[in-house]
Amino acid sequence: MSTIDVTKAPVADAPAGRRSPRRGRRLGDRLLFGYVWLILAWLFLPIVVMIVFGFNDTQSKSNVTWQGFTLQWWGRLDEYPQLLEAVFNSLKIAVLSTVITTVIGTLMGLALGRYRFRGQGSTNLVMFAAIASPELVMGASLLSLFISVGVQTGFATVVVAHVLFSLSFVAITVRARVIGLDRSIEEAARDLGASTWTTFWRITFPMILPGVVSGALLAFALSIDDFVITQFTSGAVQTFPLWIWGATRIGVPPQVNVIGTLIFAVGVAIAVVNTVTARRRT
Amino acid sequence: MKRLAPYLLILPGGLWLAIFLVVPMVFMASVSTQEGNVVDGFVQTFNFAVYGDALSQYQTQFLRSAGYGLAATVISIALAYPMAYWIAFKGGSRKSTYLLLVLLPFFVSFVLRTVSWKFLLADDGMLLGPLKSAGLLPEGFHVLQTTSAVIGGLVYNYLPFMILPIYVALERVDPKVVEAAQDLYAAKREAFTKIVLPLSLPGVFAGVLMTFVPMTADYVNAAILGGPENTMIGNIIQLEYLVNNDYPTAAALSFTLMAAMLVGIFAYAKALGTENVLEAAAR
Numbered sequence: 001m002s003t004i005d006v007t008k009a010p011v012a013d014a015p016a017g018r019r020s021p022r023r024g025r026r027l028g029d030r031l032l033f034g035y036v037w038l039i040l041a042w043l044f045l046p047i048v049v050m051i052v053f054g055f056n057d058t059q060s061k062s063n064v065t066w067q068g069f070t071l072q073w074w075g076r077l078d079e080y081p082q083l084l085e086a087v088f089n090s091l092k093i094a095v096l097s098t099v100i101t102t103v104i105g106t107l108m109g110l111a112l113g114r115y116r117f118r119g120q121g122s123t124n125l126v127m128f129a130a131i132a133s134p135e136l137v138m139g140a141s142l143l144s145l146f147i148s149v150g151v152q153t154g155f156a157t158v159v160v161a162h163v164l165f166s167l168s169f170v171a172i173t174v175r176a177r178v179i180g181l182d183r184s185i186e187e188a189a190r191d192l193g194a195s196t197w198t199t200f201w202r203i204t205f206p207m208i209l210p211g212v213v214s215g216a217l218l219a220f221a222l223s224i225d226d227f228v229i230t231q232f233t234s235g236a237v238q239t240f241p242l243w244i245w246g247a248t249r250i251g252v253p254p255q256v257n258v259i260g261t262l263i264f265a266v267g268v269a270i271a272v273v274n275t276v277t278a279r280r281r282t
Numbered sequence: 283m284k285r286l287a288p289y290l291l292i293l294p295g296g297l298w299l300a301i302f303l304v305v306p307m308v309f310m311a312s313v314s315t316q317e318g319n320v321v322d323g324f325v326q327t328f329n330f331a332v333y334g335d336a337l338s339q340y341q342t343q344f345l346r347s348a349g350y351g352l353a354a355t356v357i358s359i360a361l362a363y364p365m366a367y368w369i370a371f372k373g374g375s376r377k378s379t380y381l382l383l384v385l386l387p388f389f390v391s392f393v394l395r396t397v398s399w400k401f402l403l404a405d406d407g408m409l410l411g412p413l414k415s416a417g418l419l420p421e422g423f424h425v426l427q428t429t430s431a432v433i434g435g436l437v438y439n440y441l442p443f444m445i446l447p448i449y450v451a452l453e454r455v456d457p458k459v460v461e462a463a464q465d466l467y468a469a470k471r472e473a474f475t476k477i478v479l480p481l482s483l484p485g486v487f488a489g490v491l492m493t494f495v496p497m498t499a500d501y502v503n504a505a506i507l508g509g510p511e512n513t514m515i516g517n518i519i520q521l522e523y524l525v526n527n528d529y530p531t532a533a534a535l536s537f538t539l540m541a542a543m544l545v546g547i548f549a550y551a552k553a554l555g556t557e558n559v560l561e562a563a564a565r
Binding site: 123264 | 291298300302306307312313368378383385386395397495498499520524536540551
């Protein structure tokens with residue numbers, strides 16, 4: 001996409017007393033540019049606060065005013081064993097649900113992108129419902145199901161719920177990739193005697209892999225961060241967000257900021273690598 | 283085999299969605315008409331009176347949620363549109379970097395970001411503390427536990443879901459069309475109101491859907507940033523399900539909330555086409 005870049009155009013000298021329309025446009029652009037950064041700063045403000053207060057030398061439970069710099073919290077992560085356990089639960093749930101979601105979501109994406117079949121409309125509708133339903137309603141209805149059937153909520157039910165809400169996102173991401181495929185390459189492979197199975201693993205799968213990877217990353221990020229559905233389906237199992245929720249009543253210890261900072265750093269690193277490699281591919 | 287292929291591929295995911303998304307809705311309806319308690323168990327009595335009771339008891343919270351959701355959505359549109367516009371038309375080669383910046387906050391848990399706001403806005407915290415000691419604010423001034431704090435939190439947490447769909451719609455507007463309008467002597471403002479704005483409306487609609495619905499059902503912001511006067515319907519549902527274990531009332535409330543939202547969503551999706559909204563949602 002090429003846009004005419006007005007900022008690079010030579011500015012005609014406007015006669016004194018008359019505002020040049022071009023200069024007005026540049027001022028407008030500059031204001032908008034400032035505005036964009038203002039909003040970005042607002043989006044990042046609580047995150048900066050979270051990171052900074054992981055280094056706060058606070059004495060009391062209330063971590064709201066700056067008391068001086070310390071690294072002690074980074075070394076005292078084991079002070080709350082239940083917090084660490086909650087973090088590990090979050091990771092375990094995210095890994096397991098990402099694997100399941102990626103496999104069945106990729107299959108769905110292949111079907112939706114490649115074939116026209118009866119029931120496609122209703123499949124799309126249900127996927128749309130899974131994206132558009134508020135988490136609260138999904139969580140409440142899942143809990144109603146588990147109560148009625150007599151299933152004890154816990155680790156397994158959380159995984160079920162996480163697969164449910166990330167499935168559609170993976171399927172849509174993969175479908176977009178499948179629709180954009182050049183079918184003639186697969187035909188060529190078949191003409192050269194490759195079986196359906198070989199064609200899929202040697203040709204199709206490598207070509208849709210970027211879509212599968214970004215779908216998996218999305219599913220993982222959604223799962224690690226999820227709170228509402230998790231709270232409804234977790235029973236006695238704690239995850240990182242649930243532990244923080246429980247701690248807000250009594251005061252959130254600085255170790256939470258430290259762990260949040262670590263998760264954020266890993267997430268940013270993955271996102272940056274993903275963006276850079278995606279740019280190199282295209 | 284070739285004819286069966288799509289069905290076999292769809293089967294695992296389709297079953298998952300059917301068993302855990304569609305079926306639970308039926309169970310929720312069933313639970314709402316039961317009577318009993320946690321200790322003795324619940325019995326199906328088709329007690330529909332619970333709907334009337336729950337609705338009249340929590341009417342305030344329903345209306346409040348809708349009001350908060352509406353206010354936060356309108357503010358989100360106003361904040362997101364100029365930003366999406368700038369990224370789409372002036373972002374140039376840096377577009378993807380800006381979009382990445384918009385999405386990065388999601389790598390910090392939703393709850394943790396809201397708790398961070400609670401730190402920031404605390405009565406003697408970083409923002410209010412210095413202002414109070416400088417005598418610029420009265421001693422009793424507070425932001426937490428107010429309506430503004432809750433709506434601000436909602437806008438903060440869901441803004442990216444408004445920015446992205448509007449950006450996608452604006453990104454699809456061909457600059458040549460805008461040029462053509464200007465060649466035909468349209469003023470800059472006219473080119474915007476007659477061409478860019480109408481073409482970007484589907485993005486705004488998708489953004490409204492992706493923000494209004496979860497904002498209205500949200501209970502995290504009201505619980506962390508609000509006070510007893512800011513209880514939303516989500517807080518009630520969460521409380522009734524997970525604390526009071528009054529499942530019939532909780533199910534009746536969630537079912538009502540869902541029905542109200544479904545009506546809205548389907549009217550919406552019909553006007554837009556589900557594909558569009560899905561595509562926008564997937565970006």
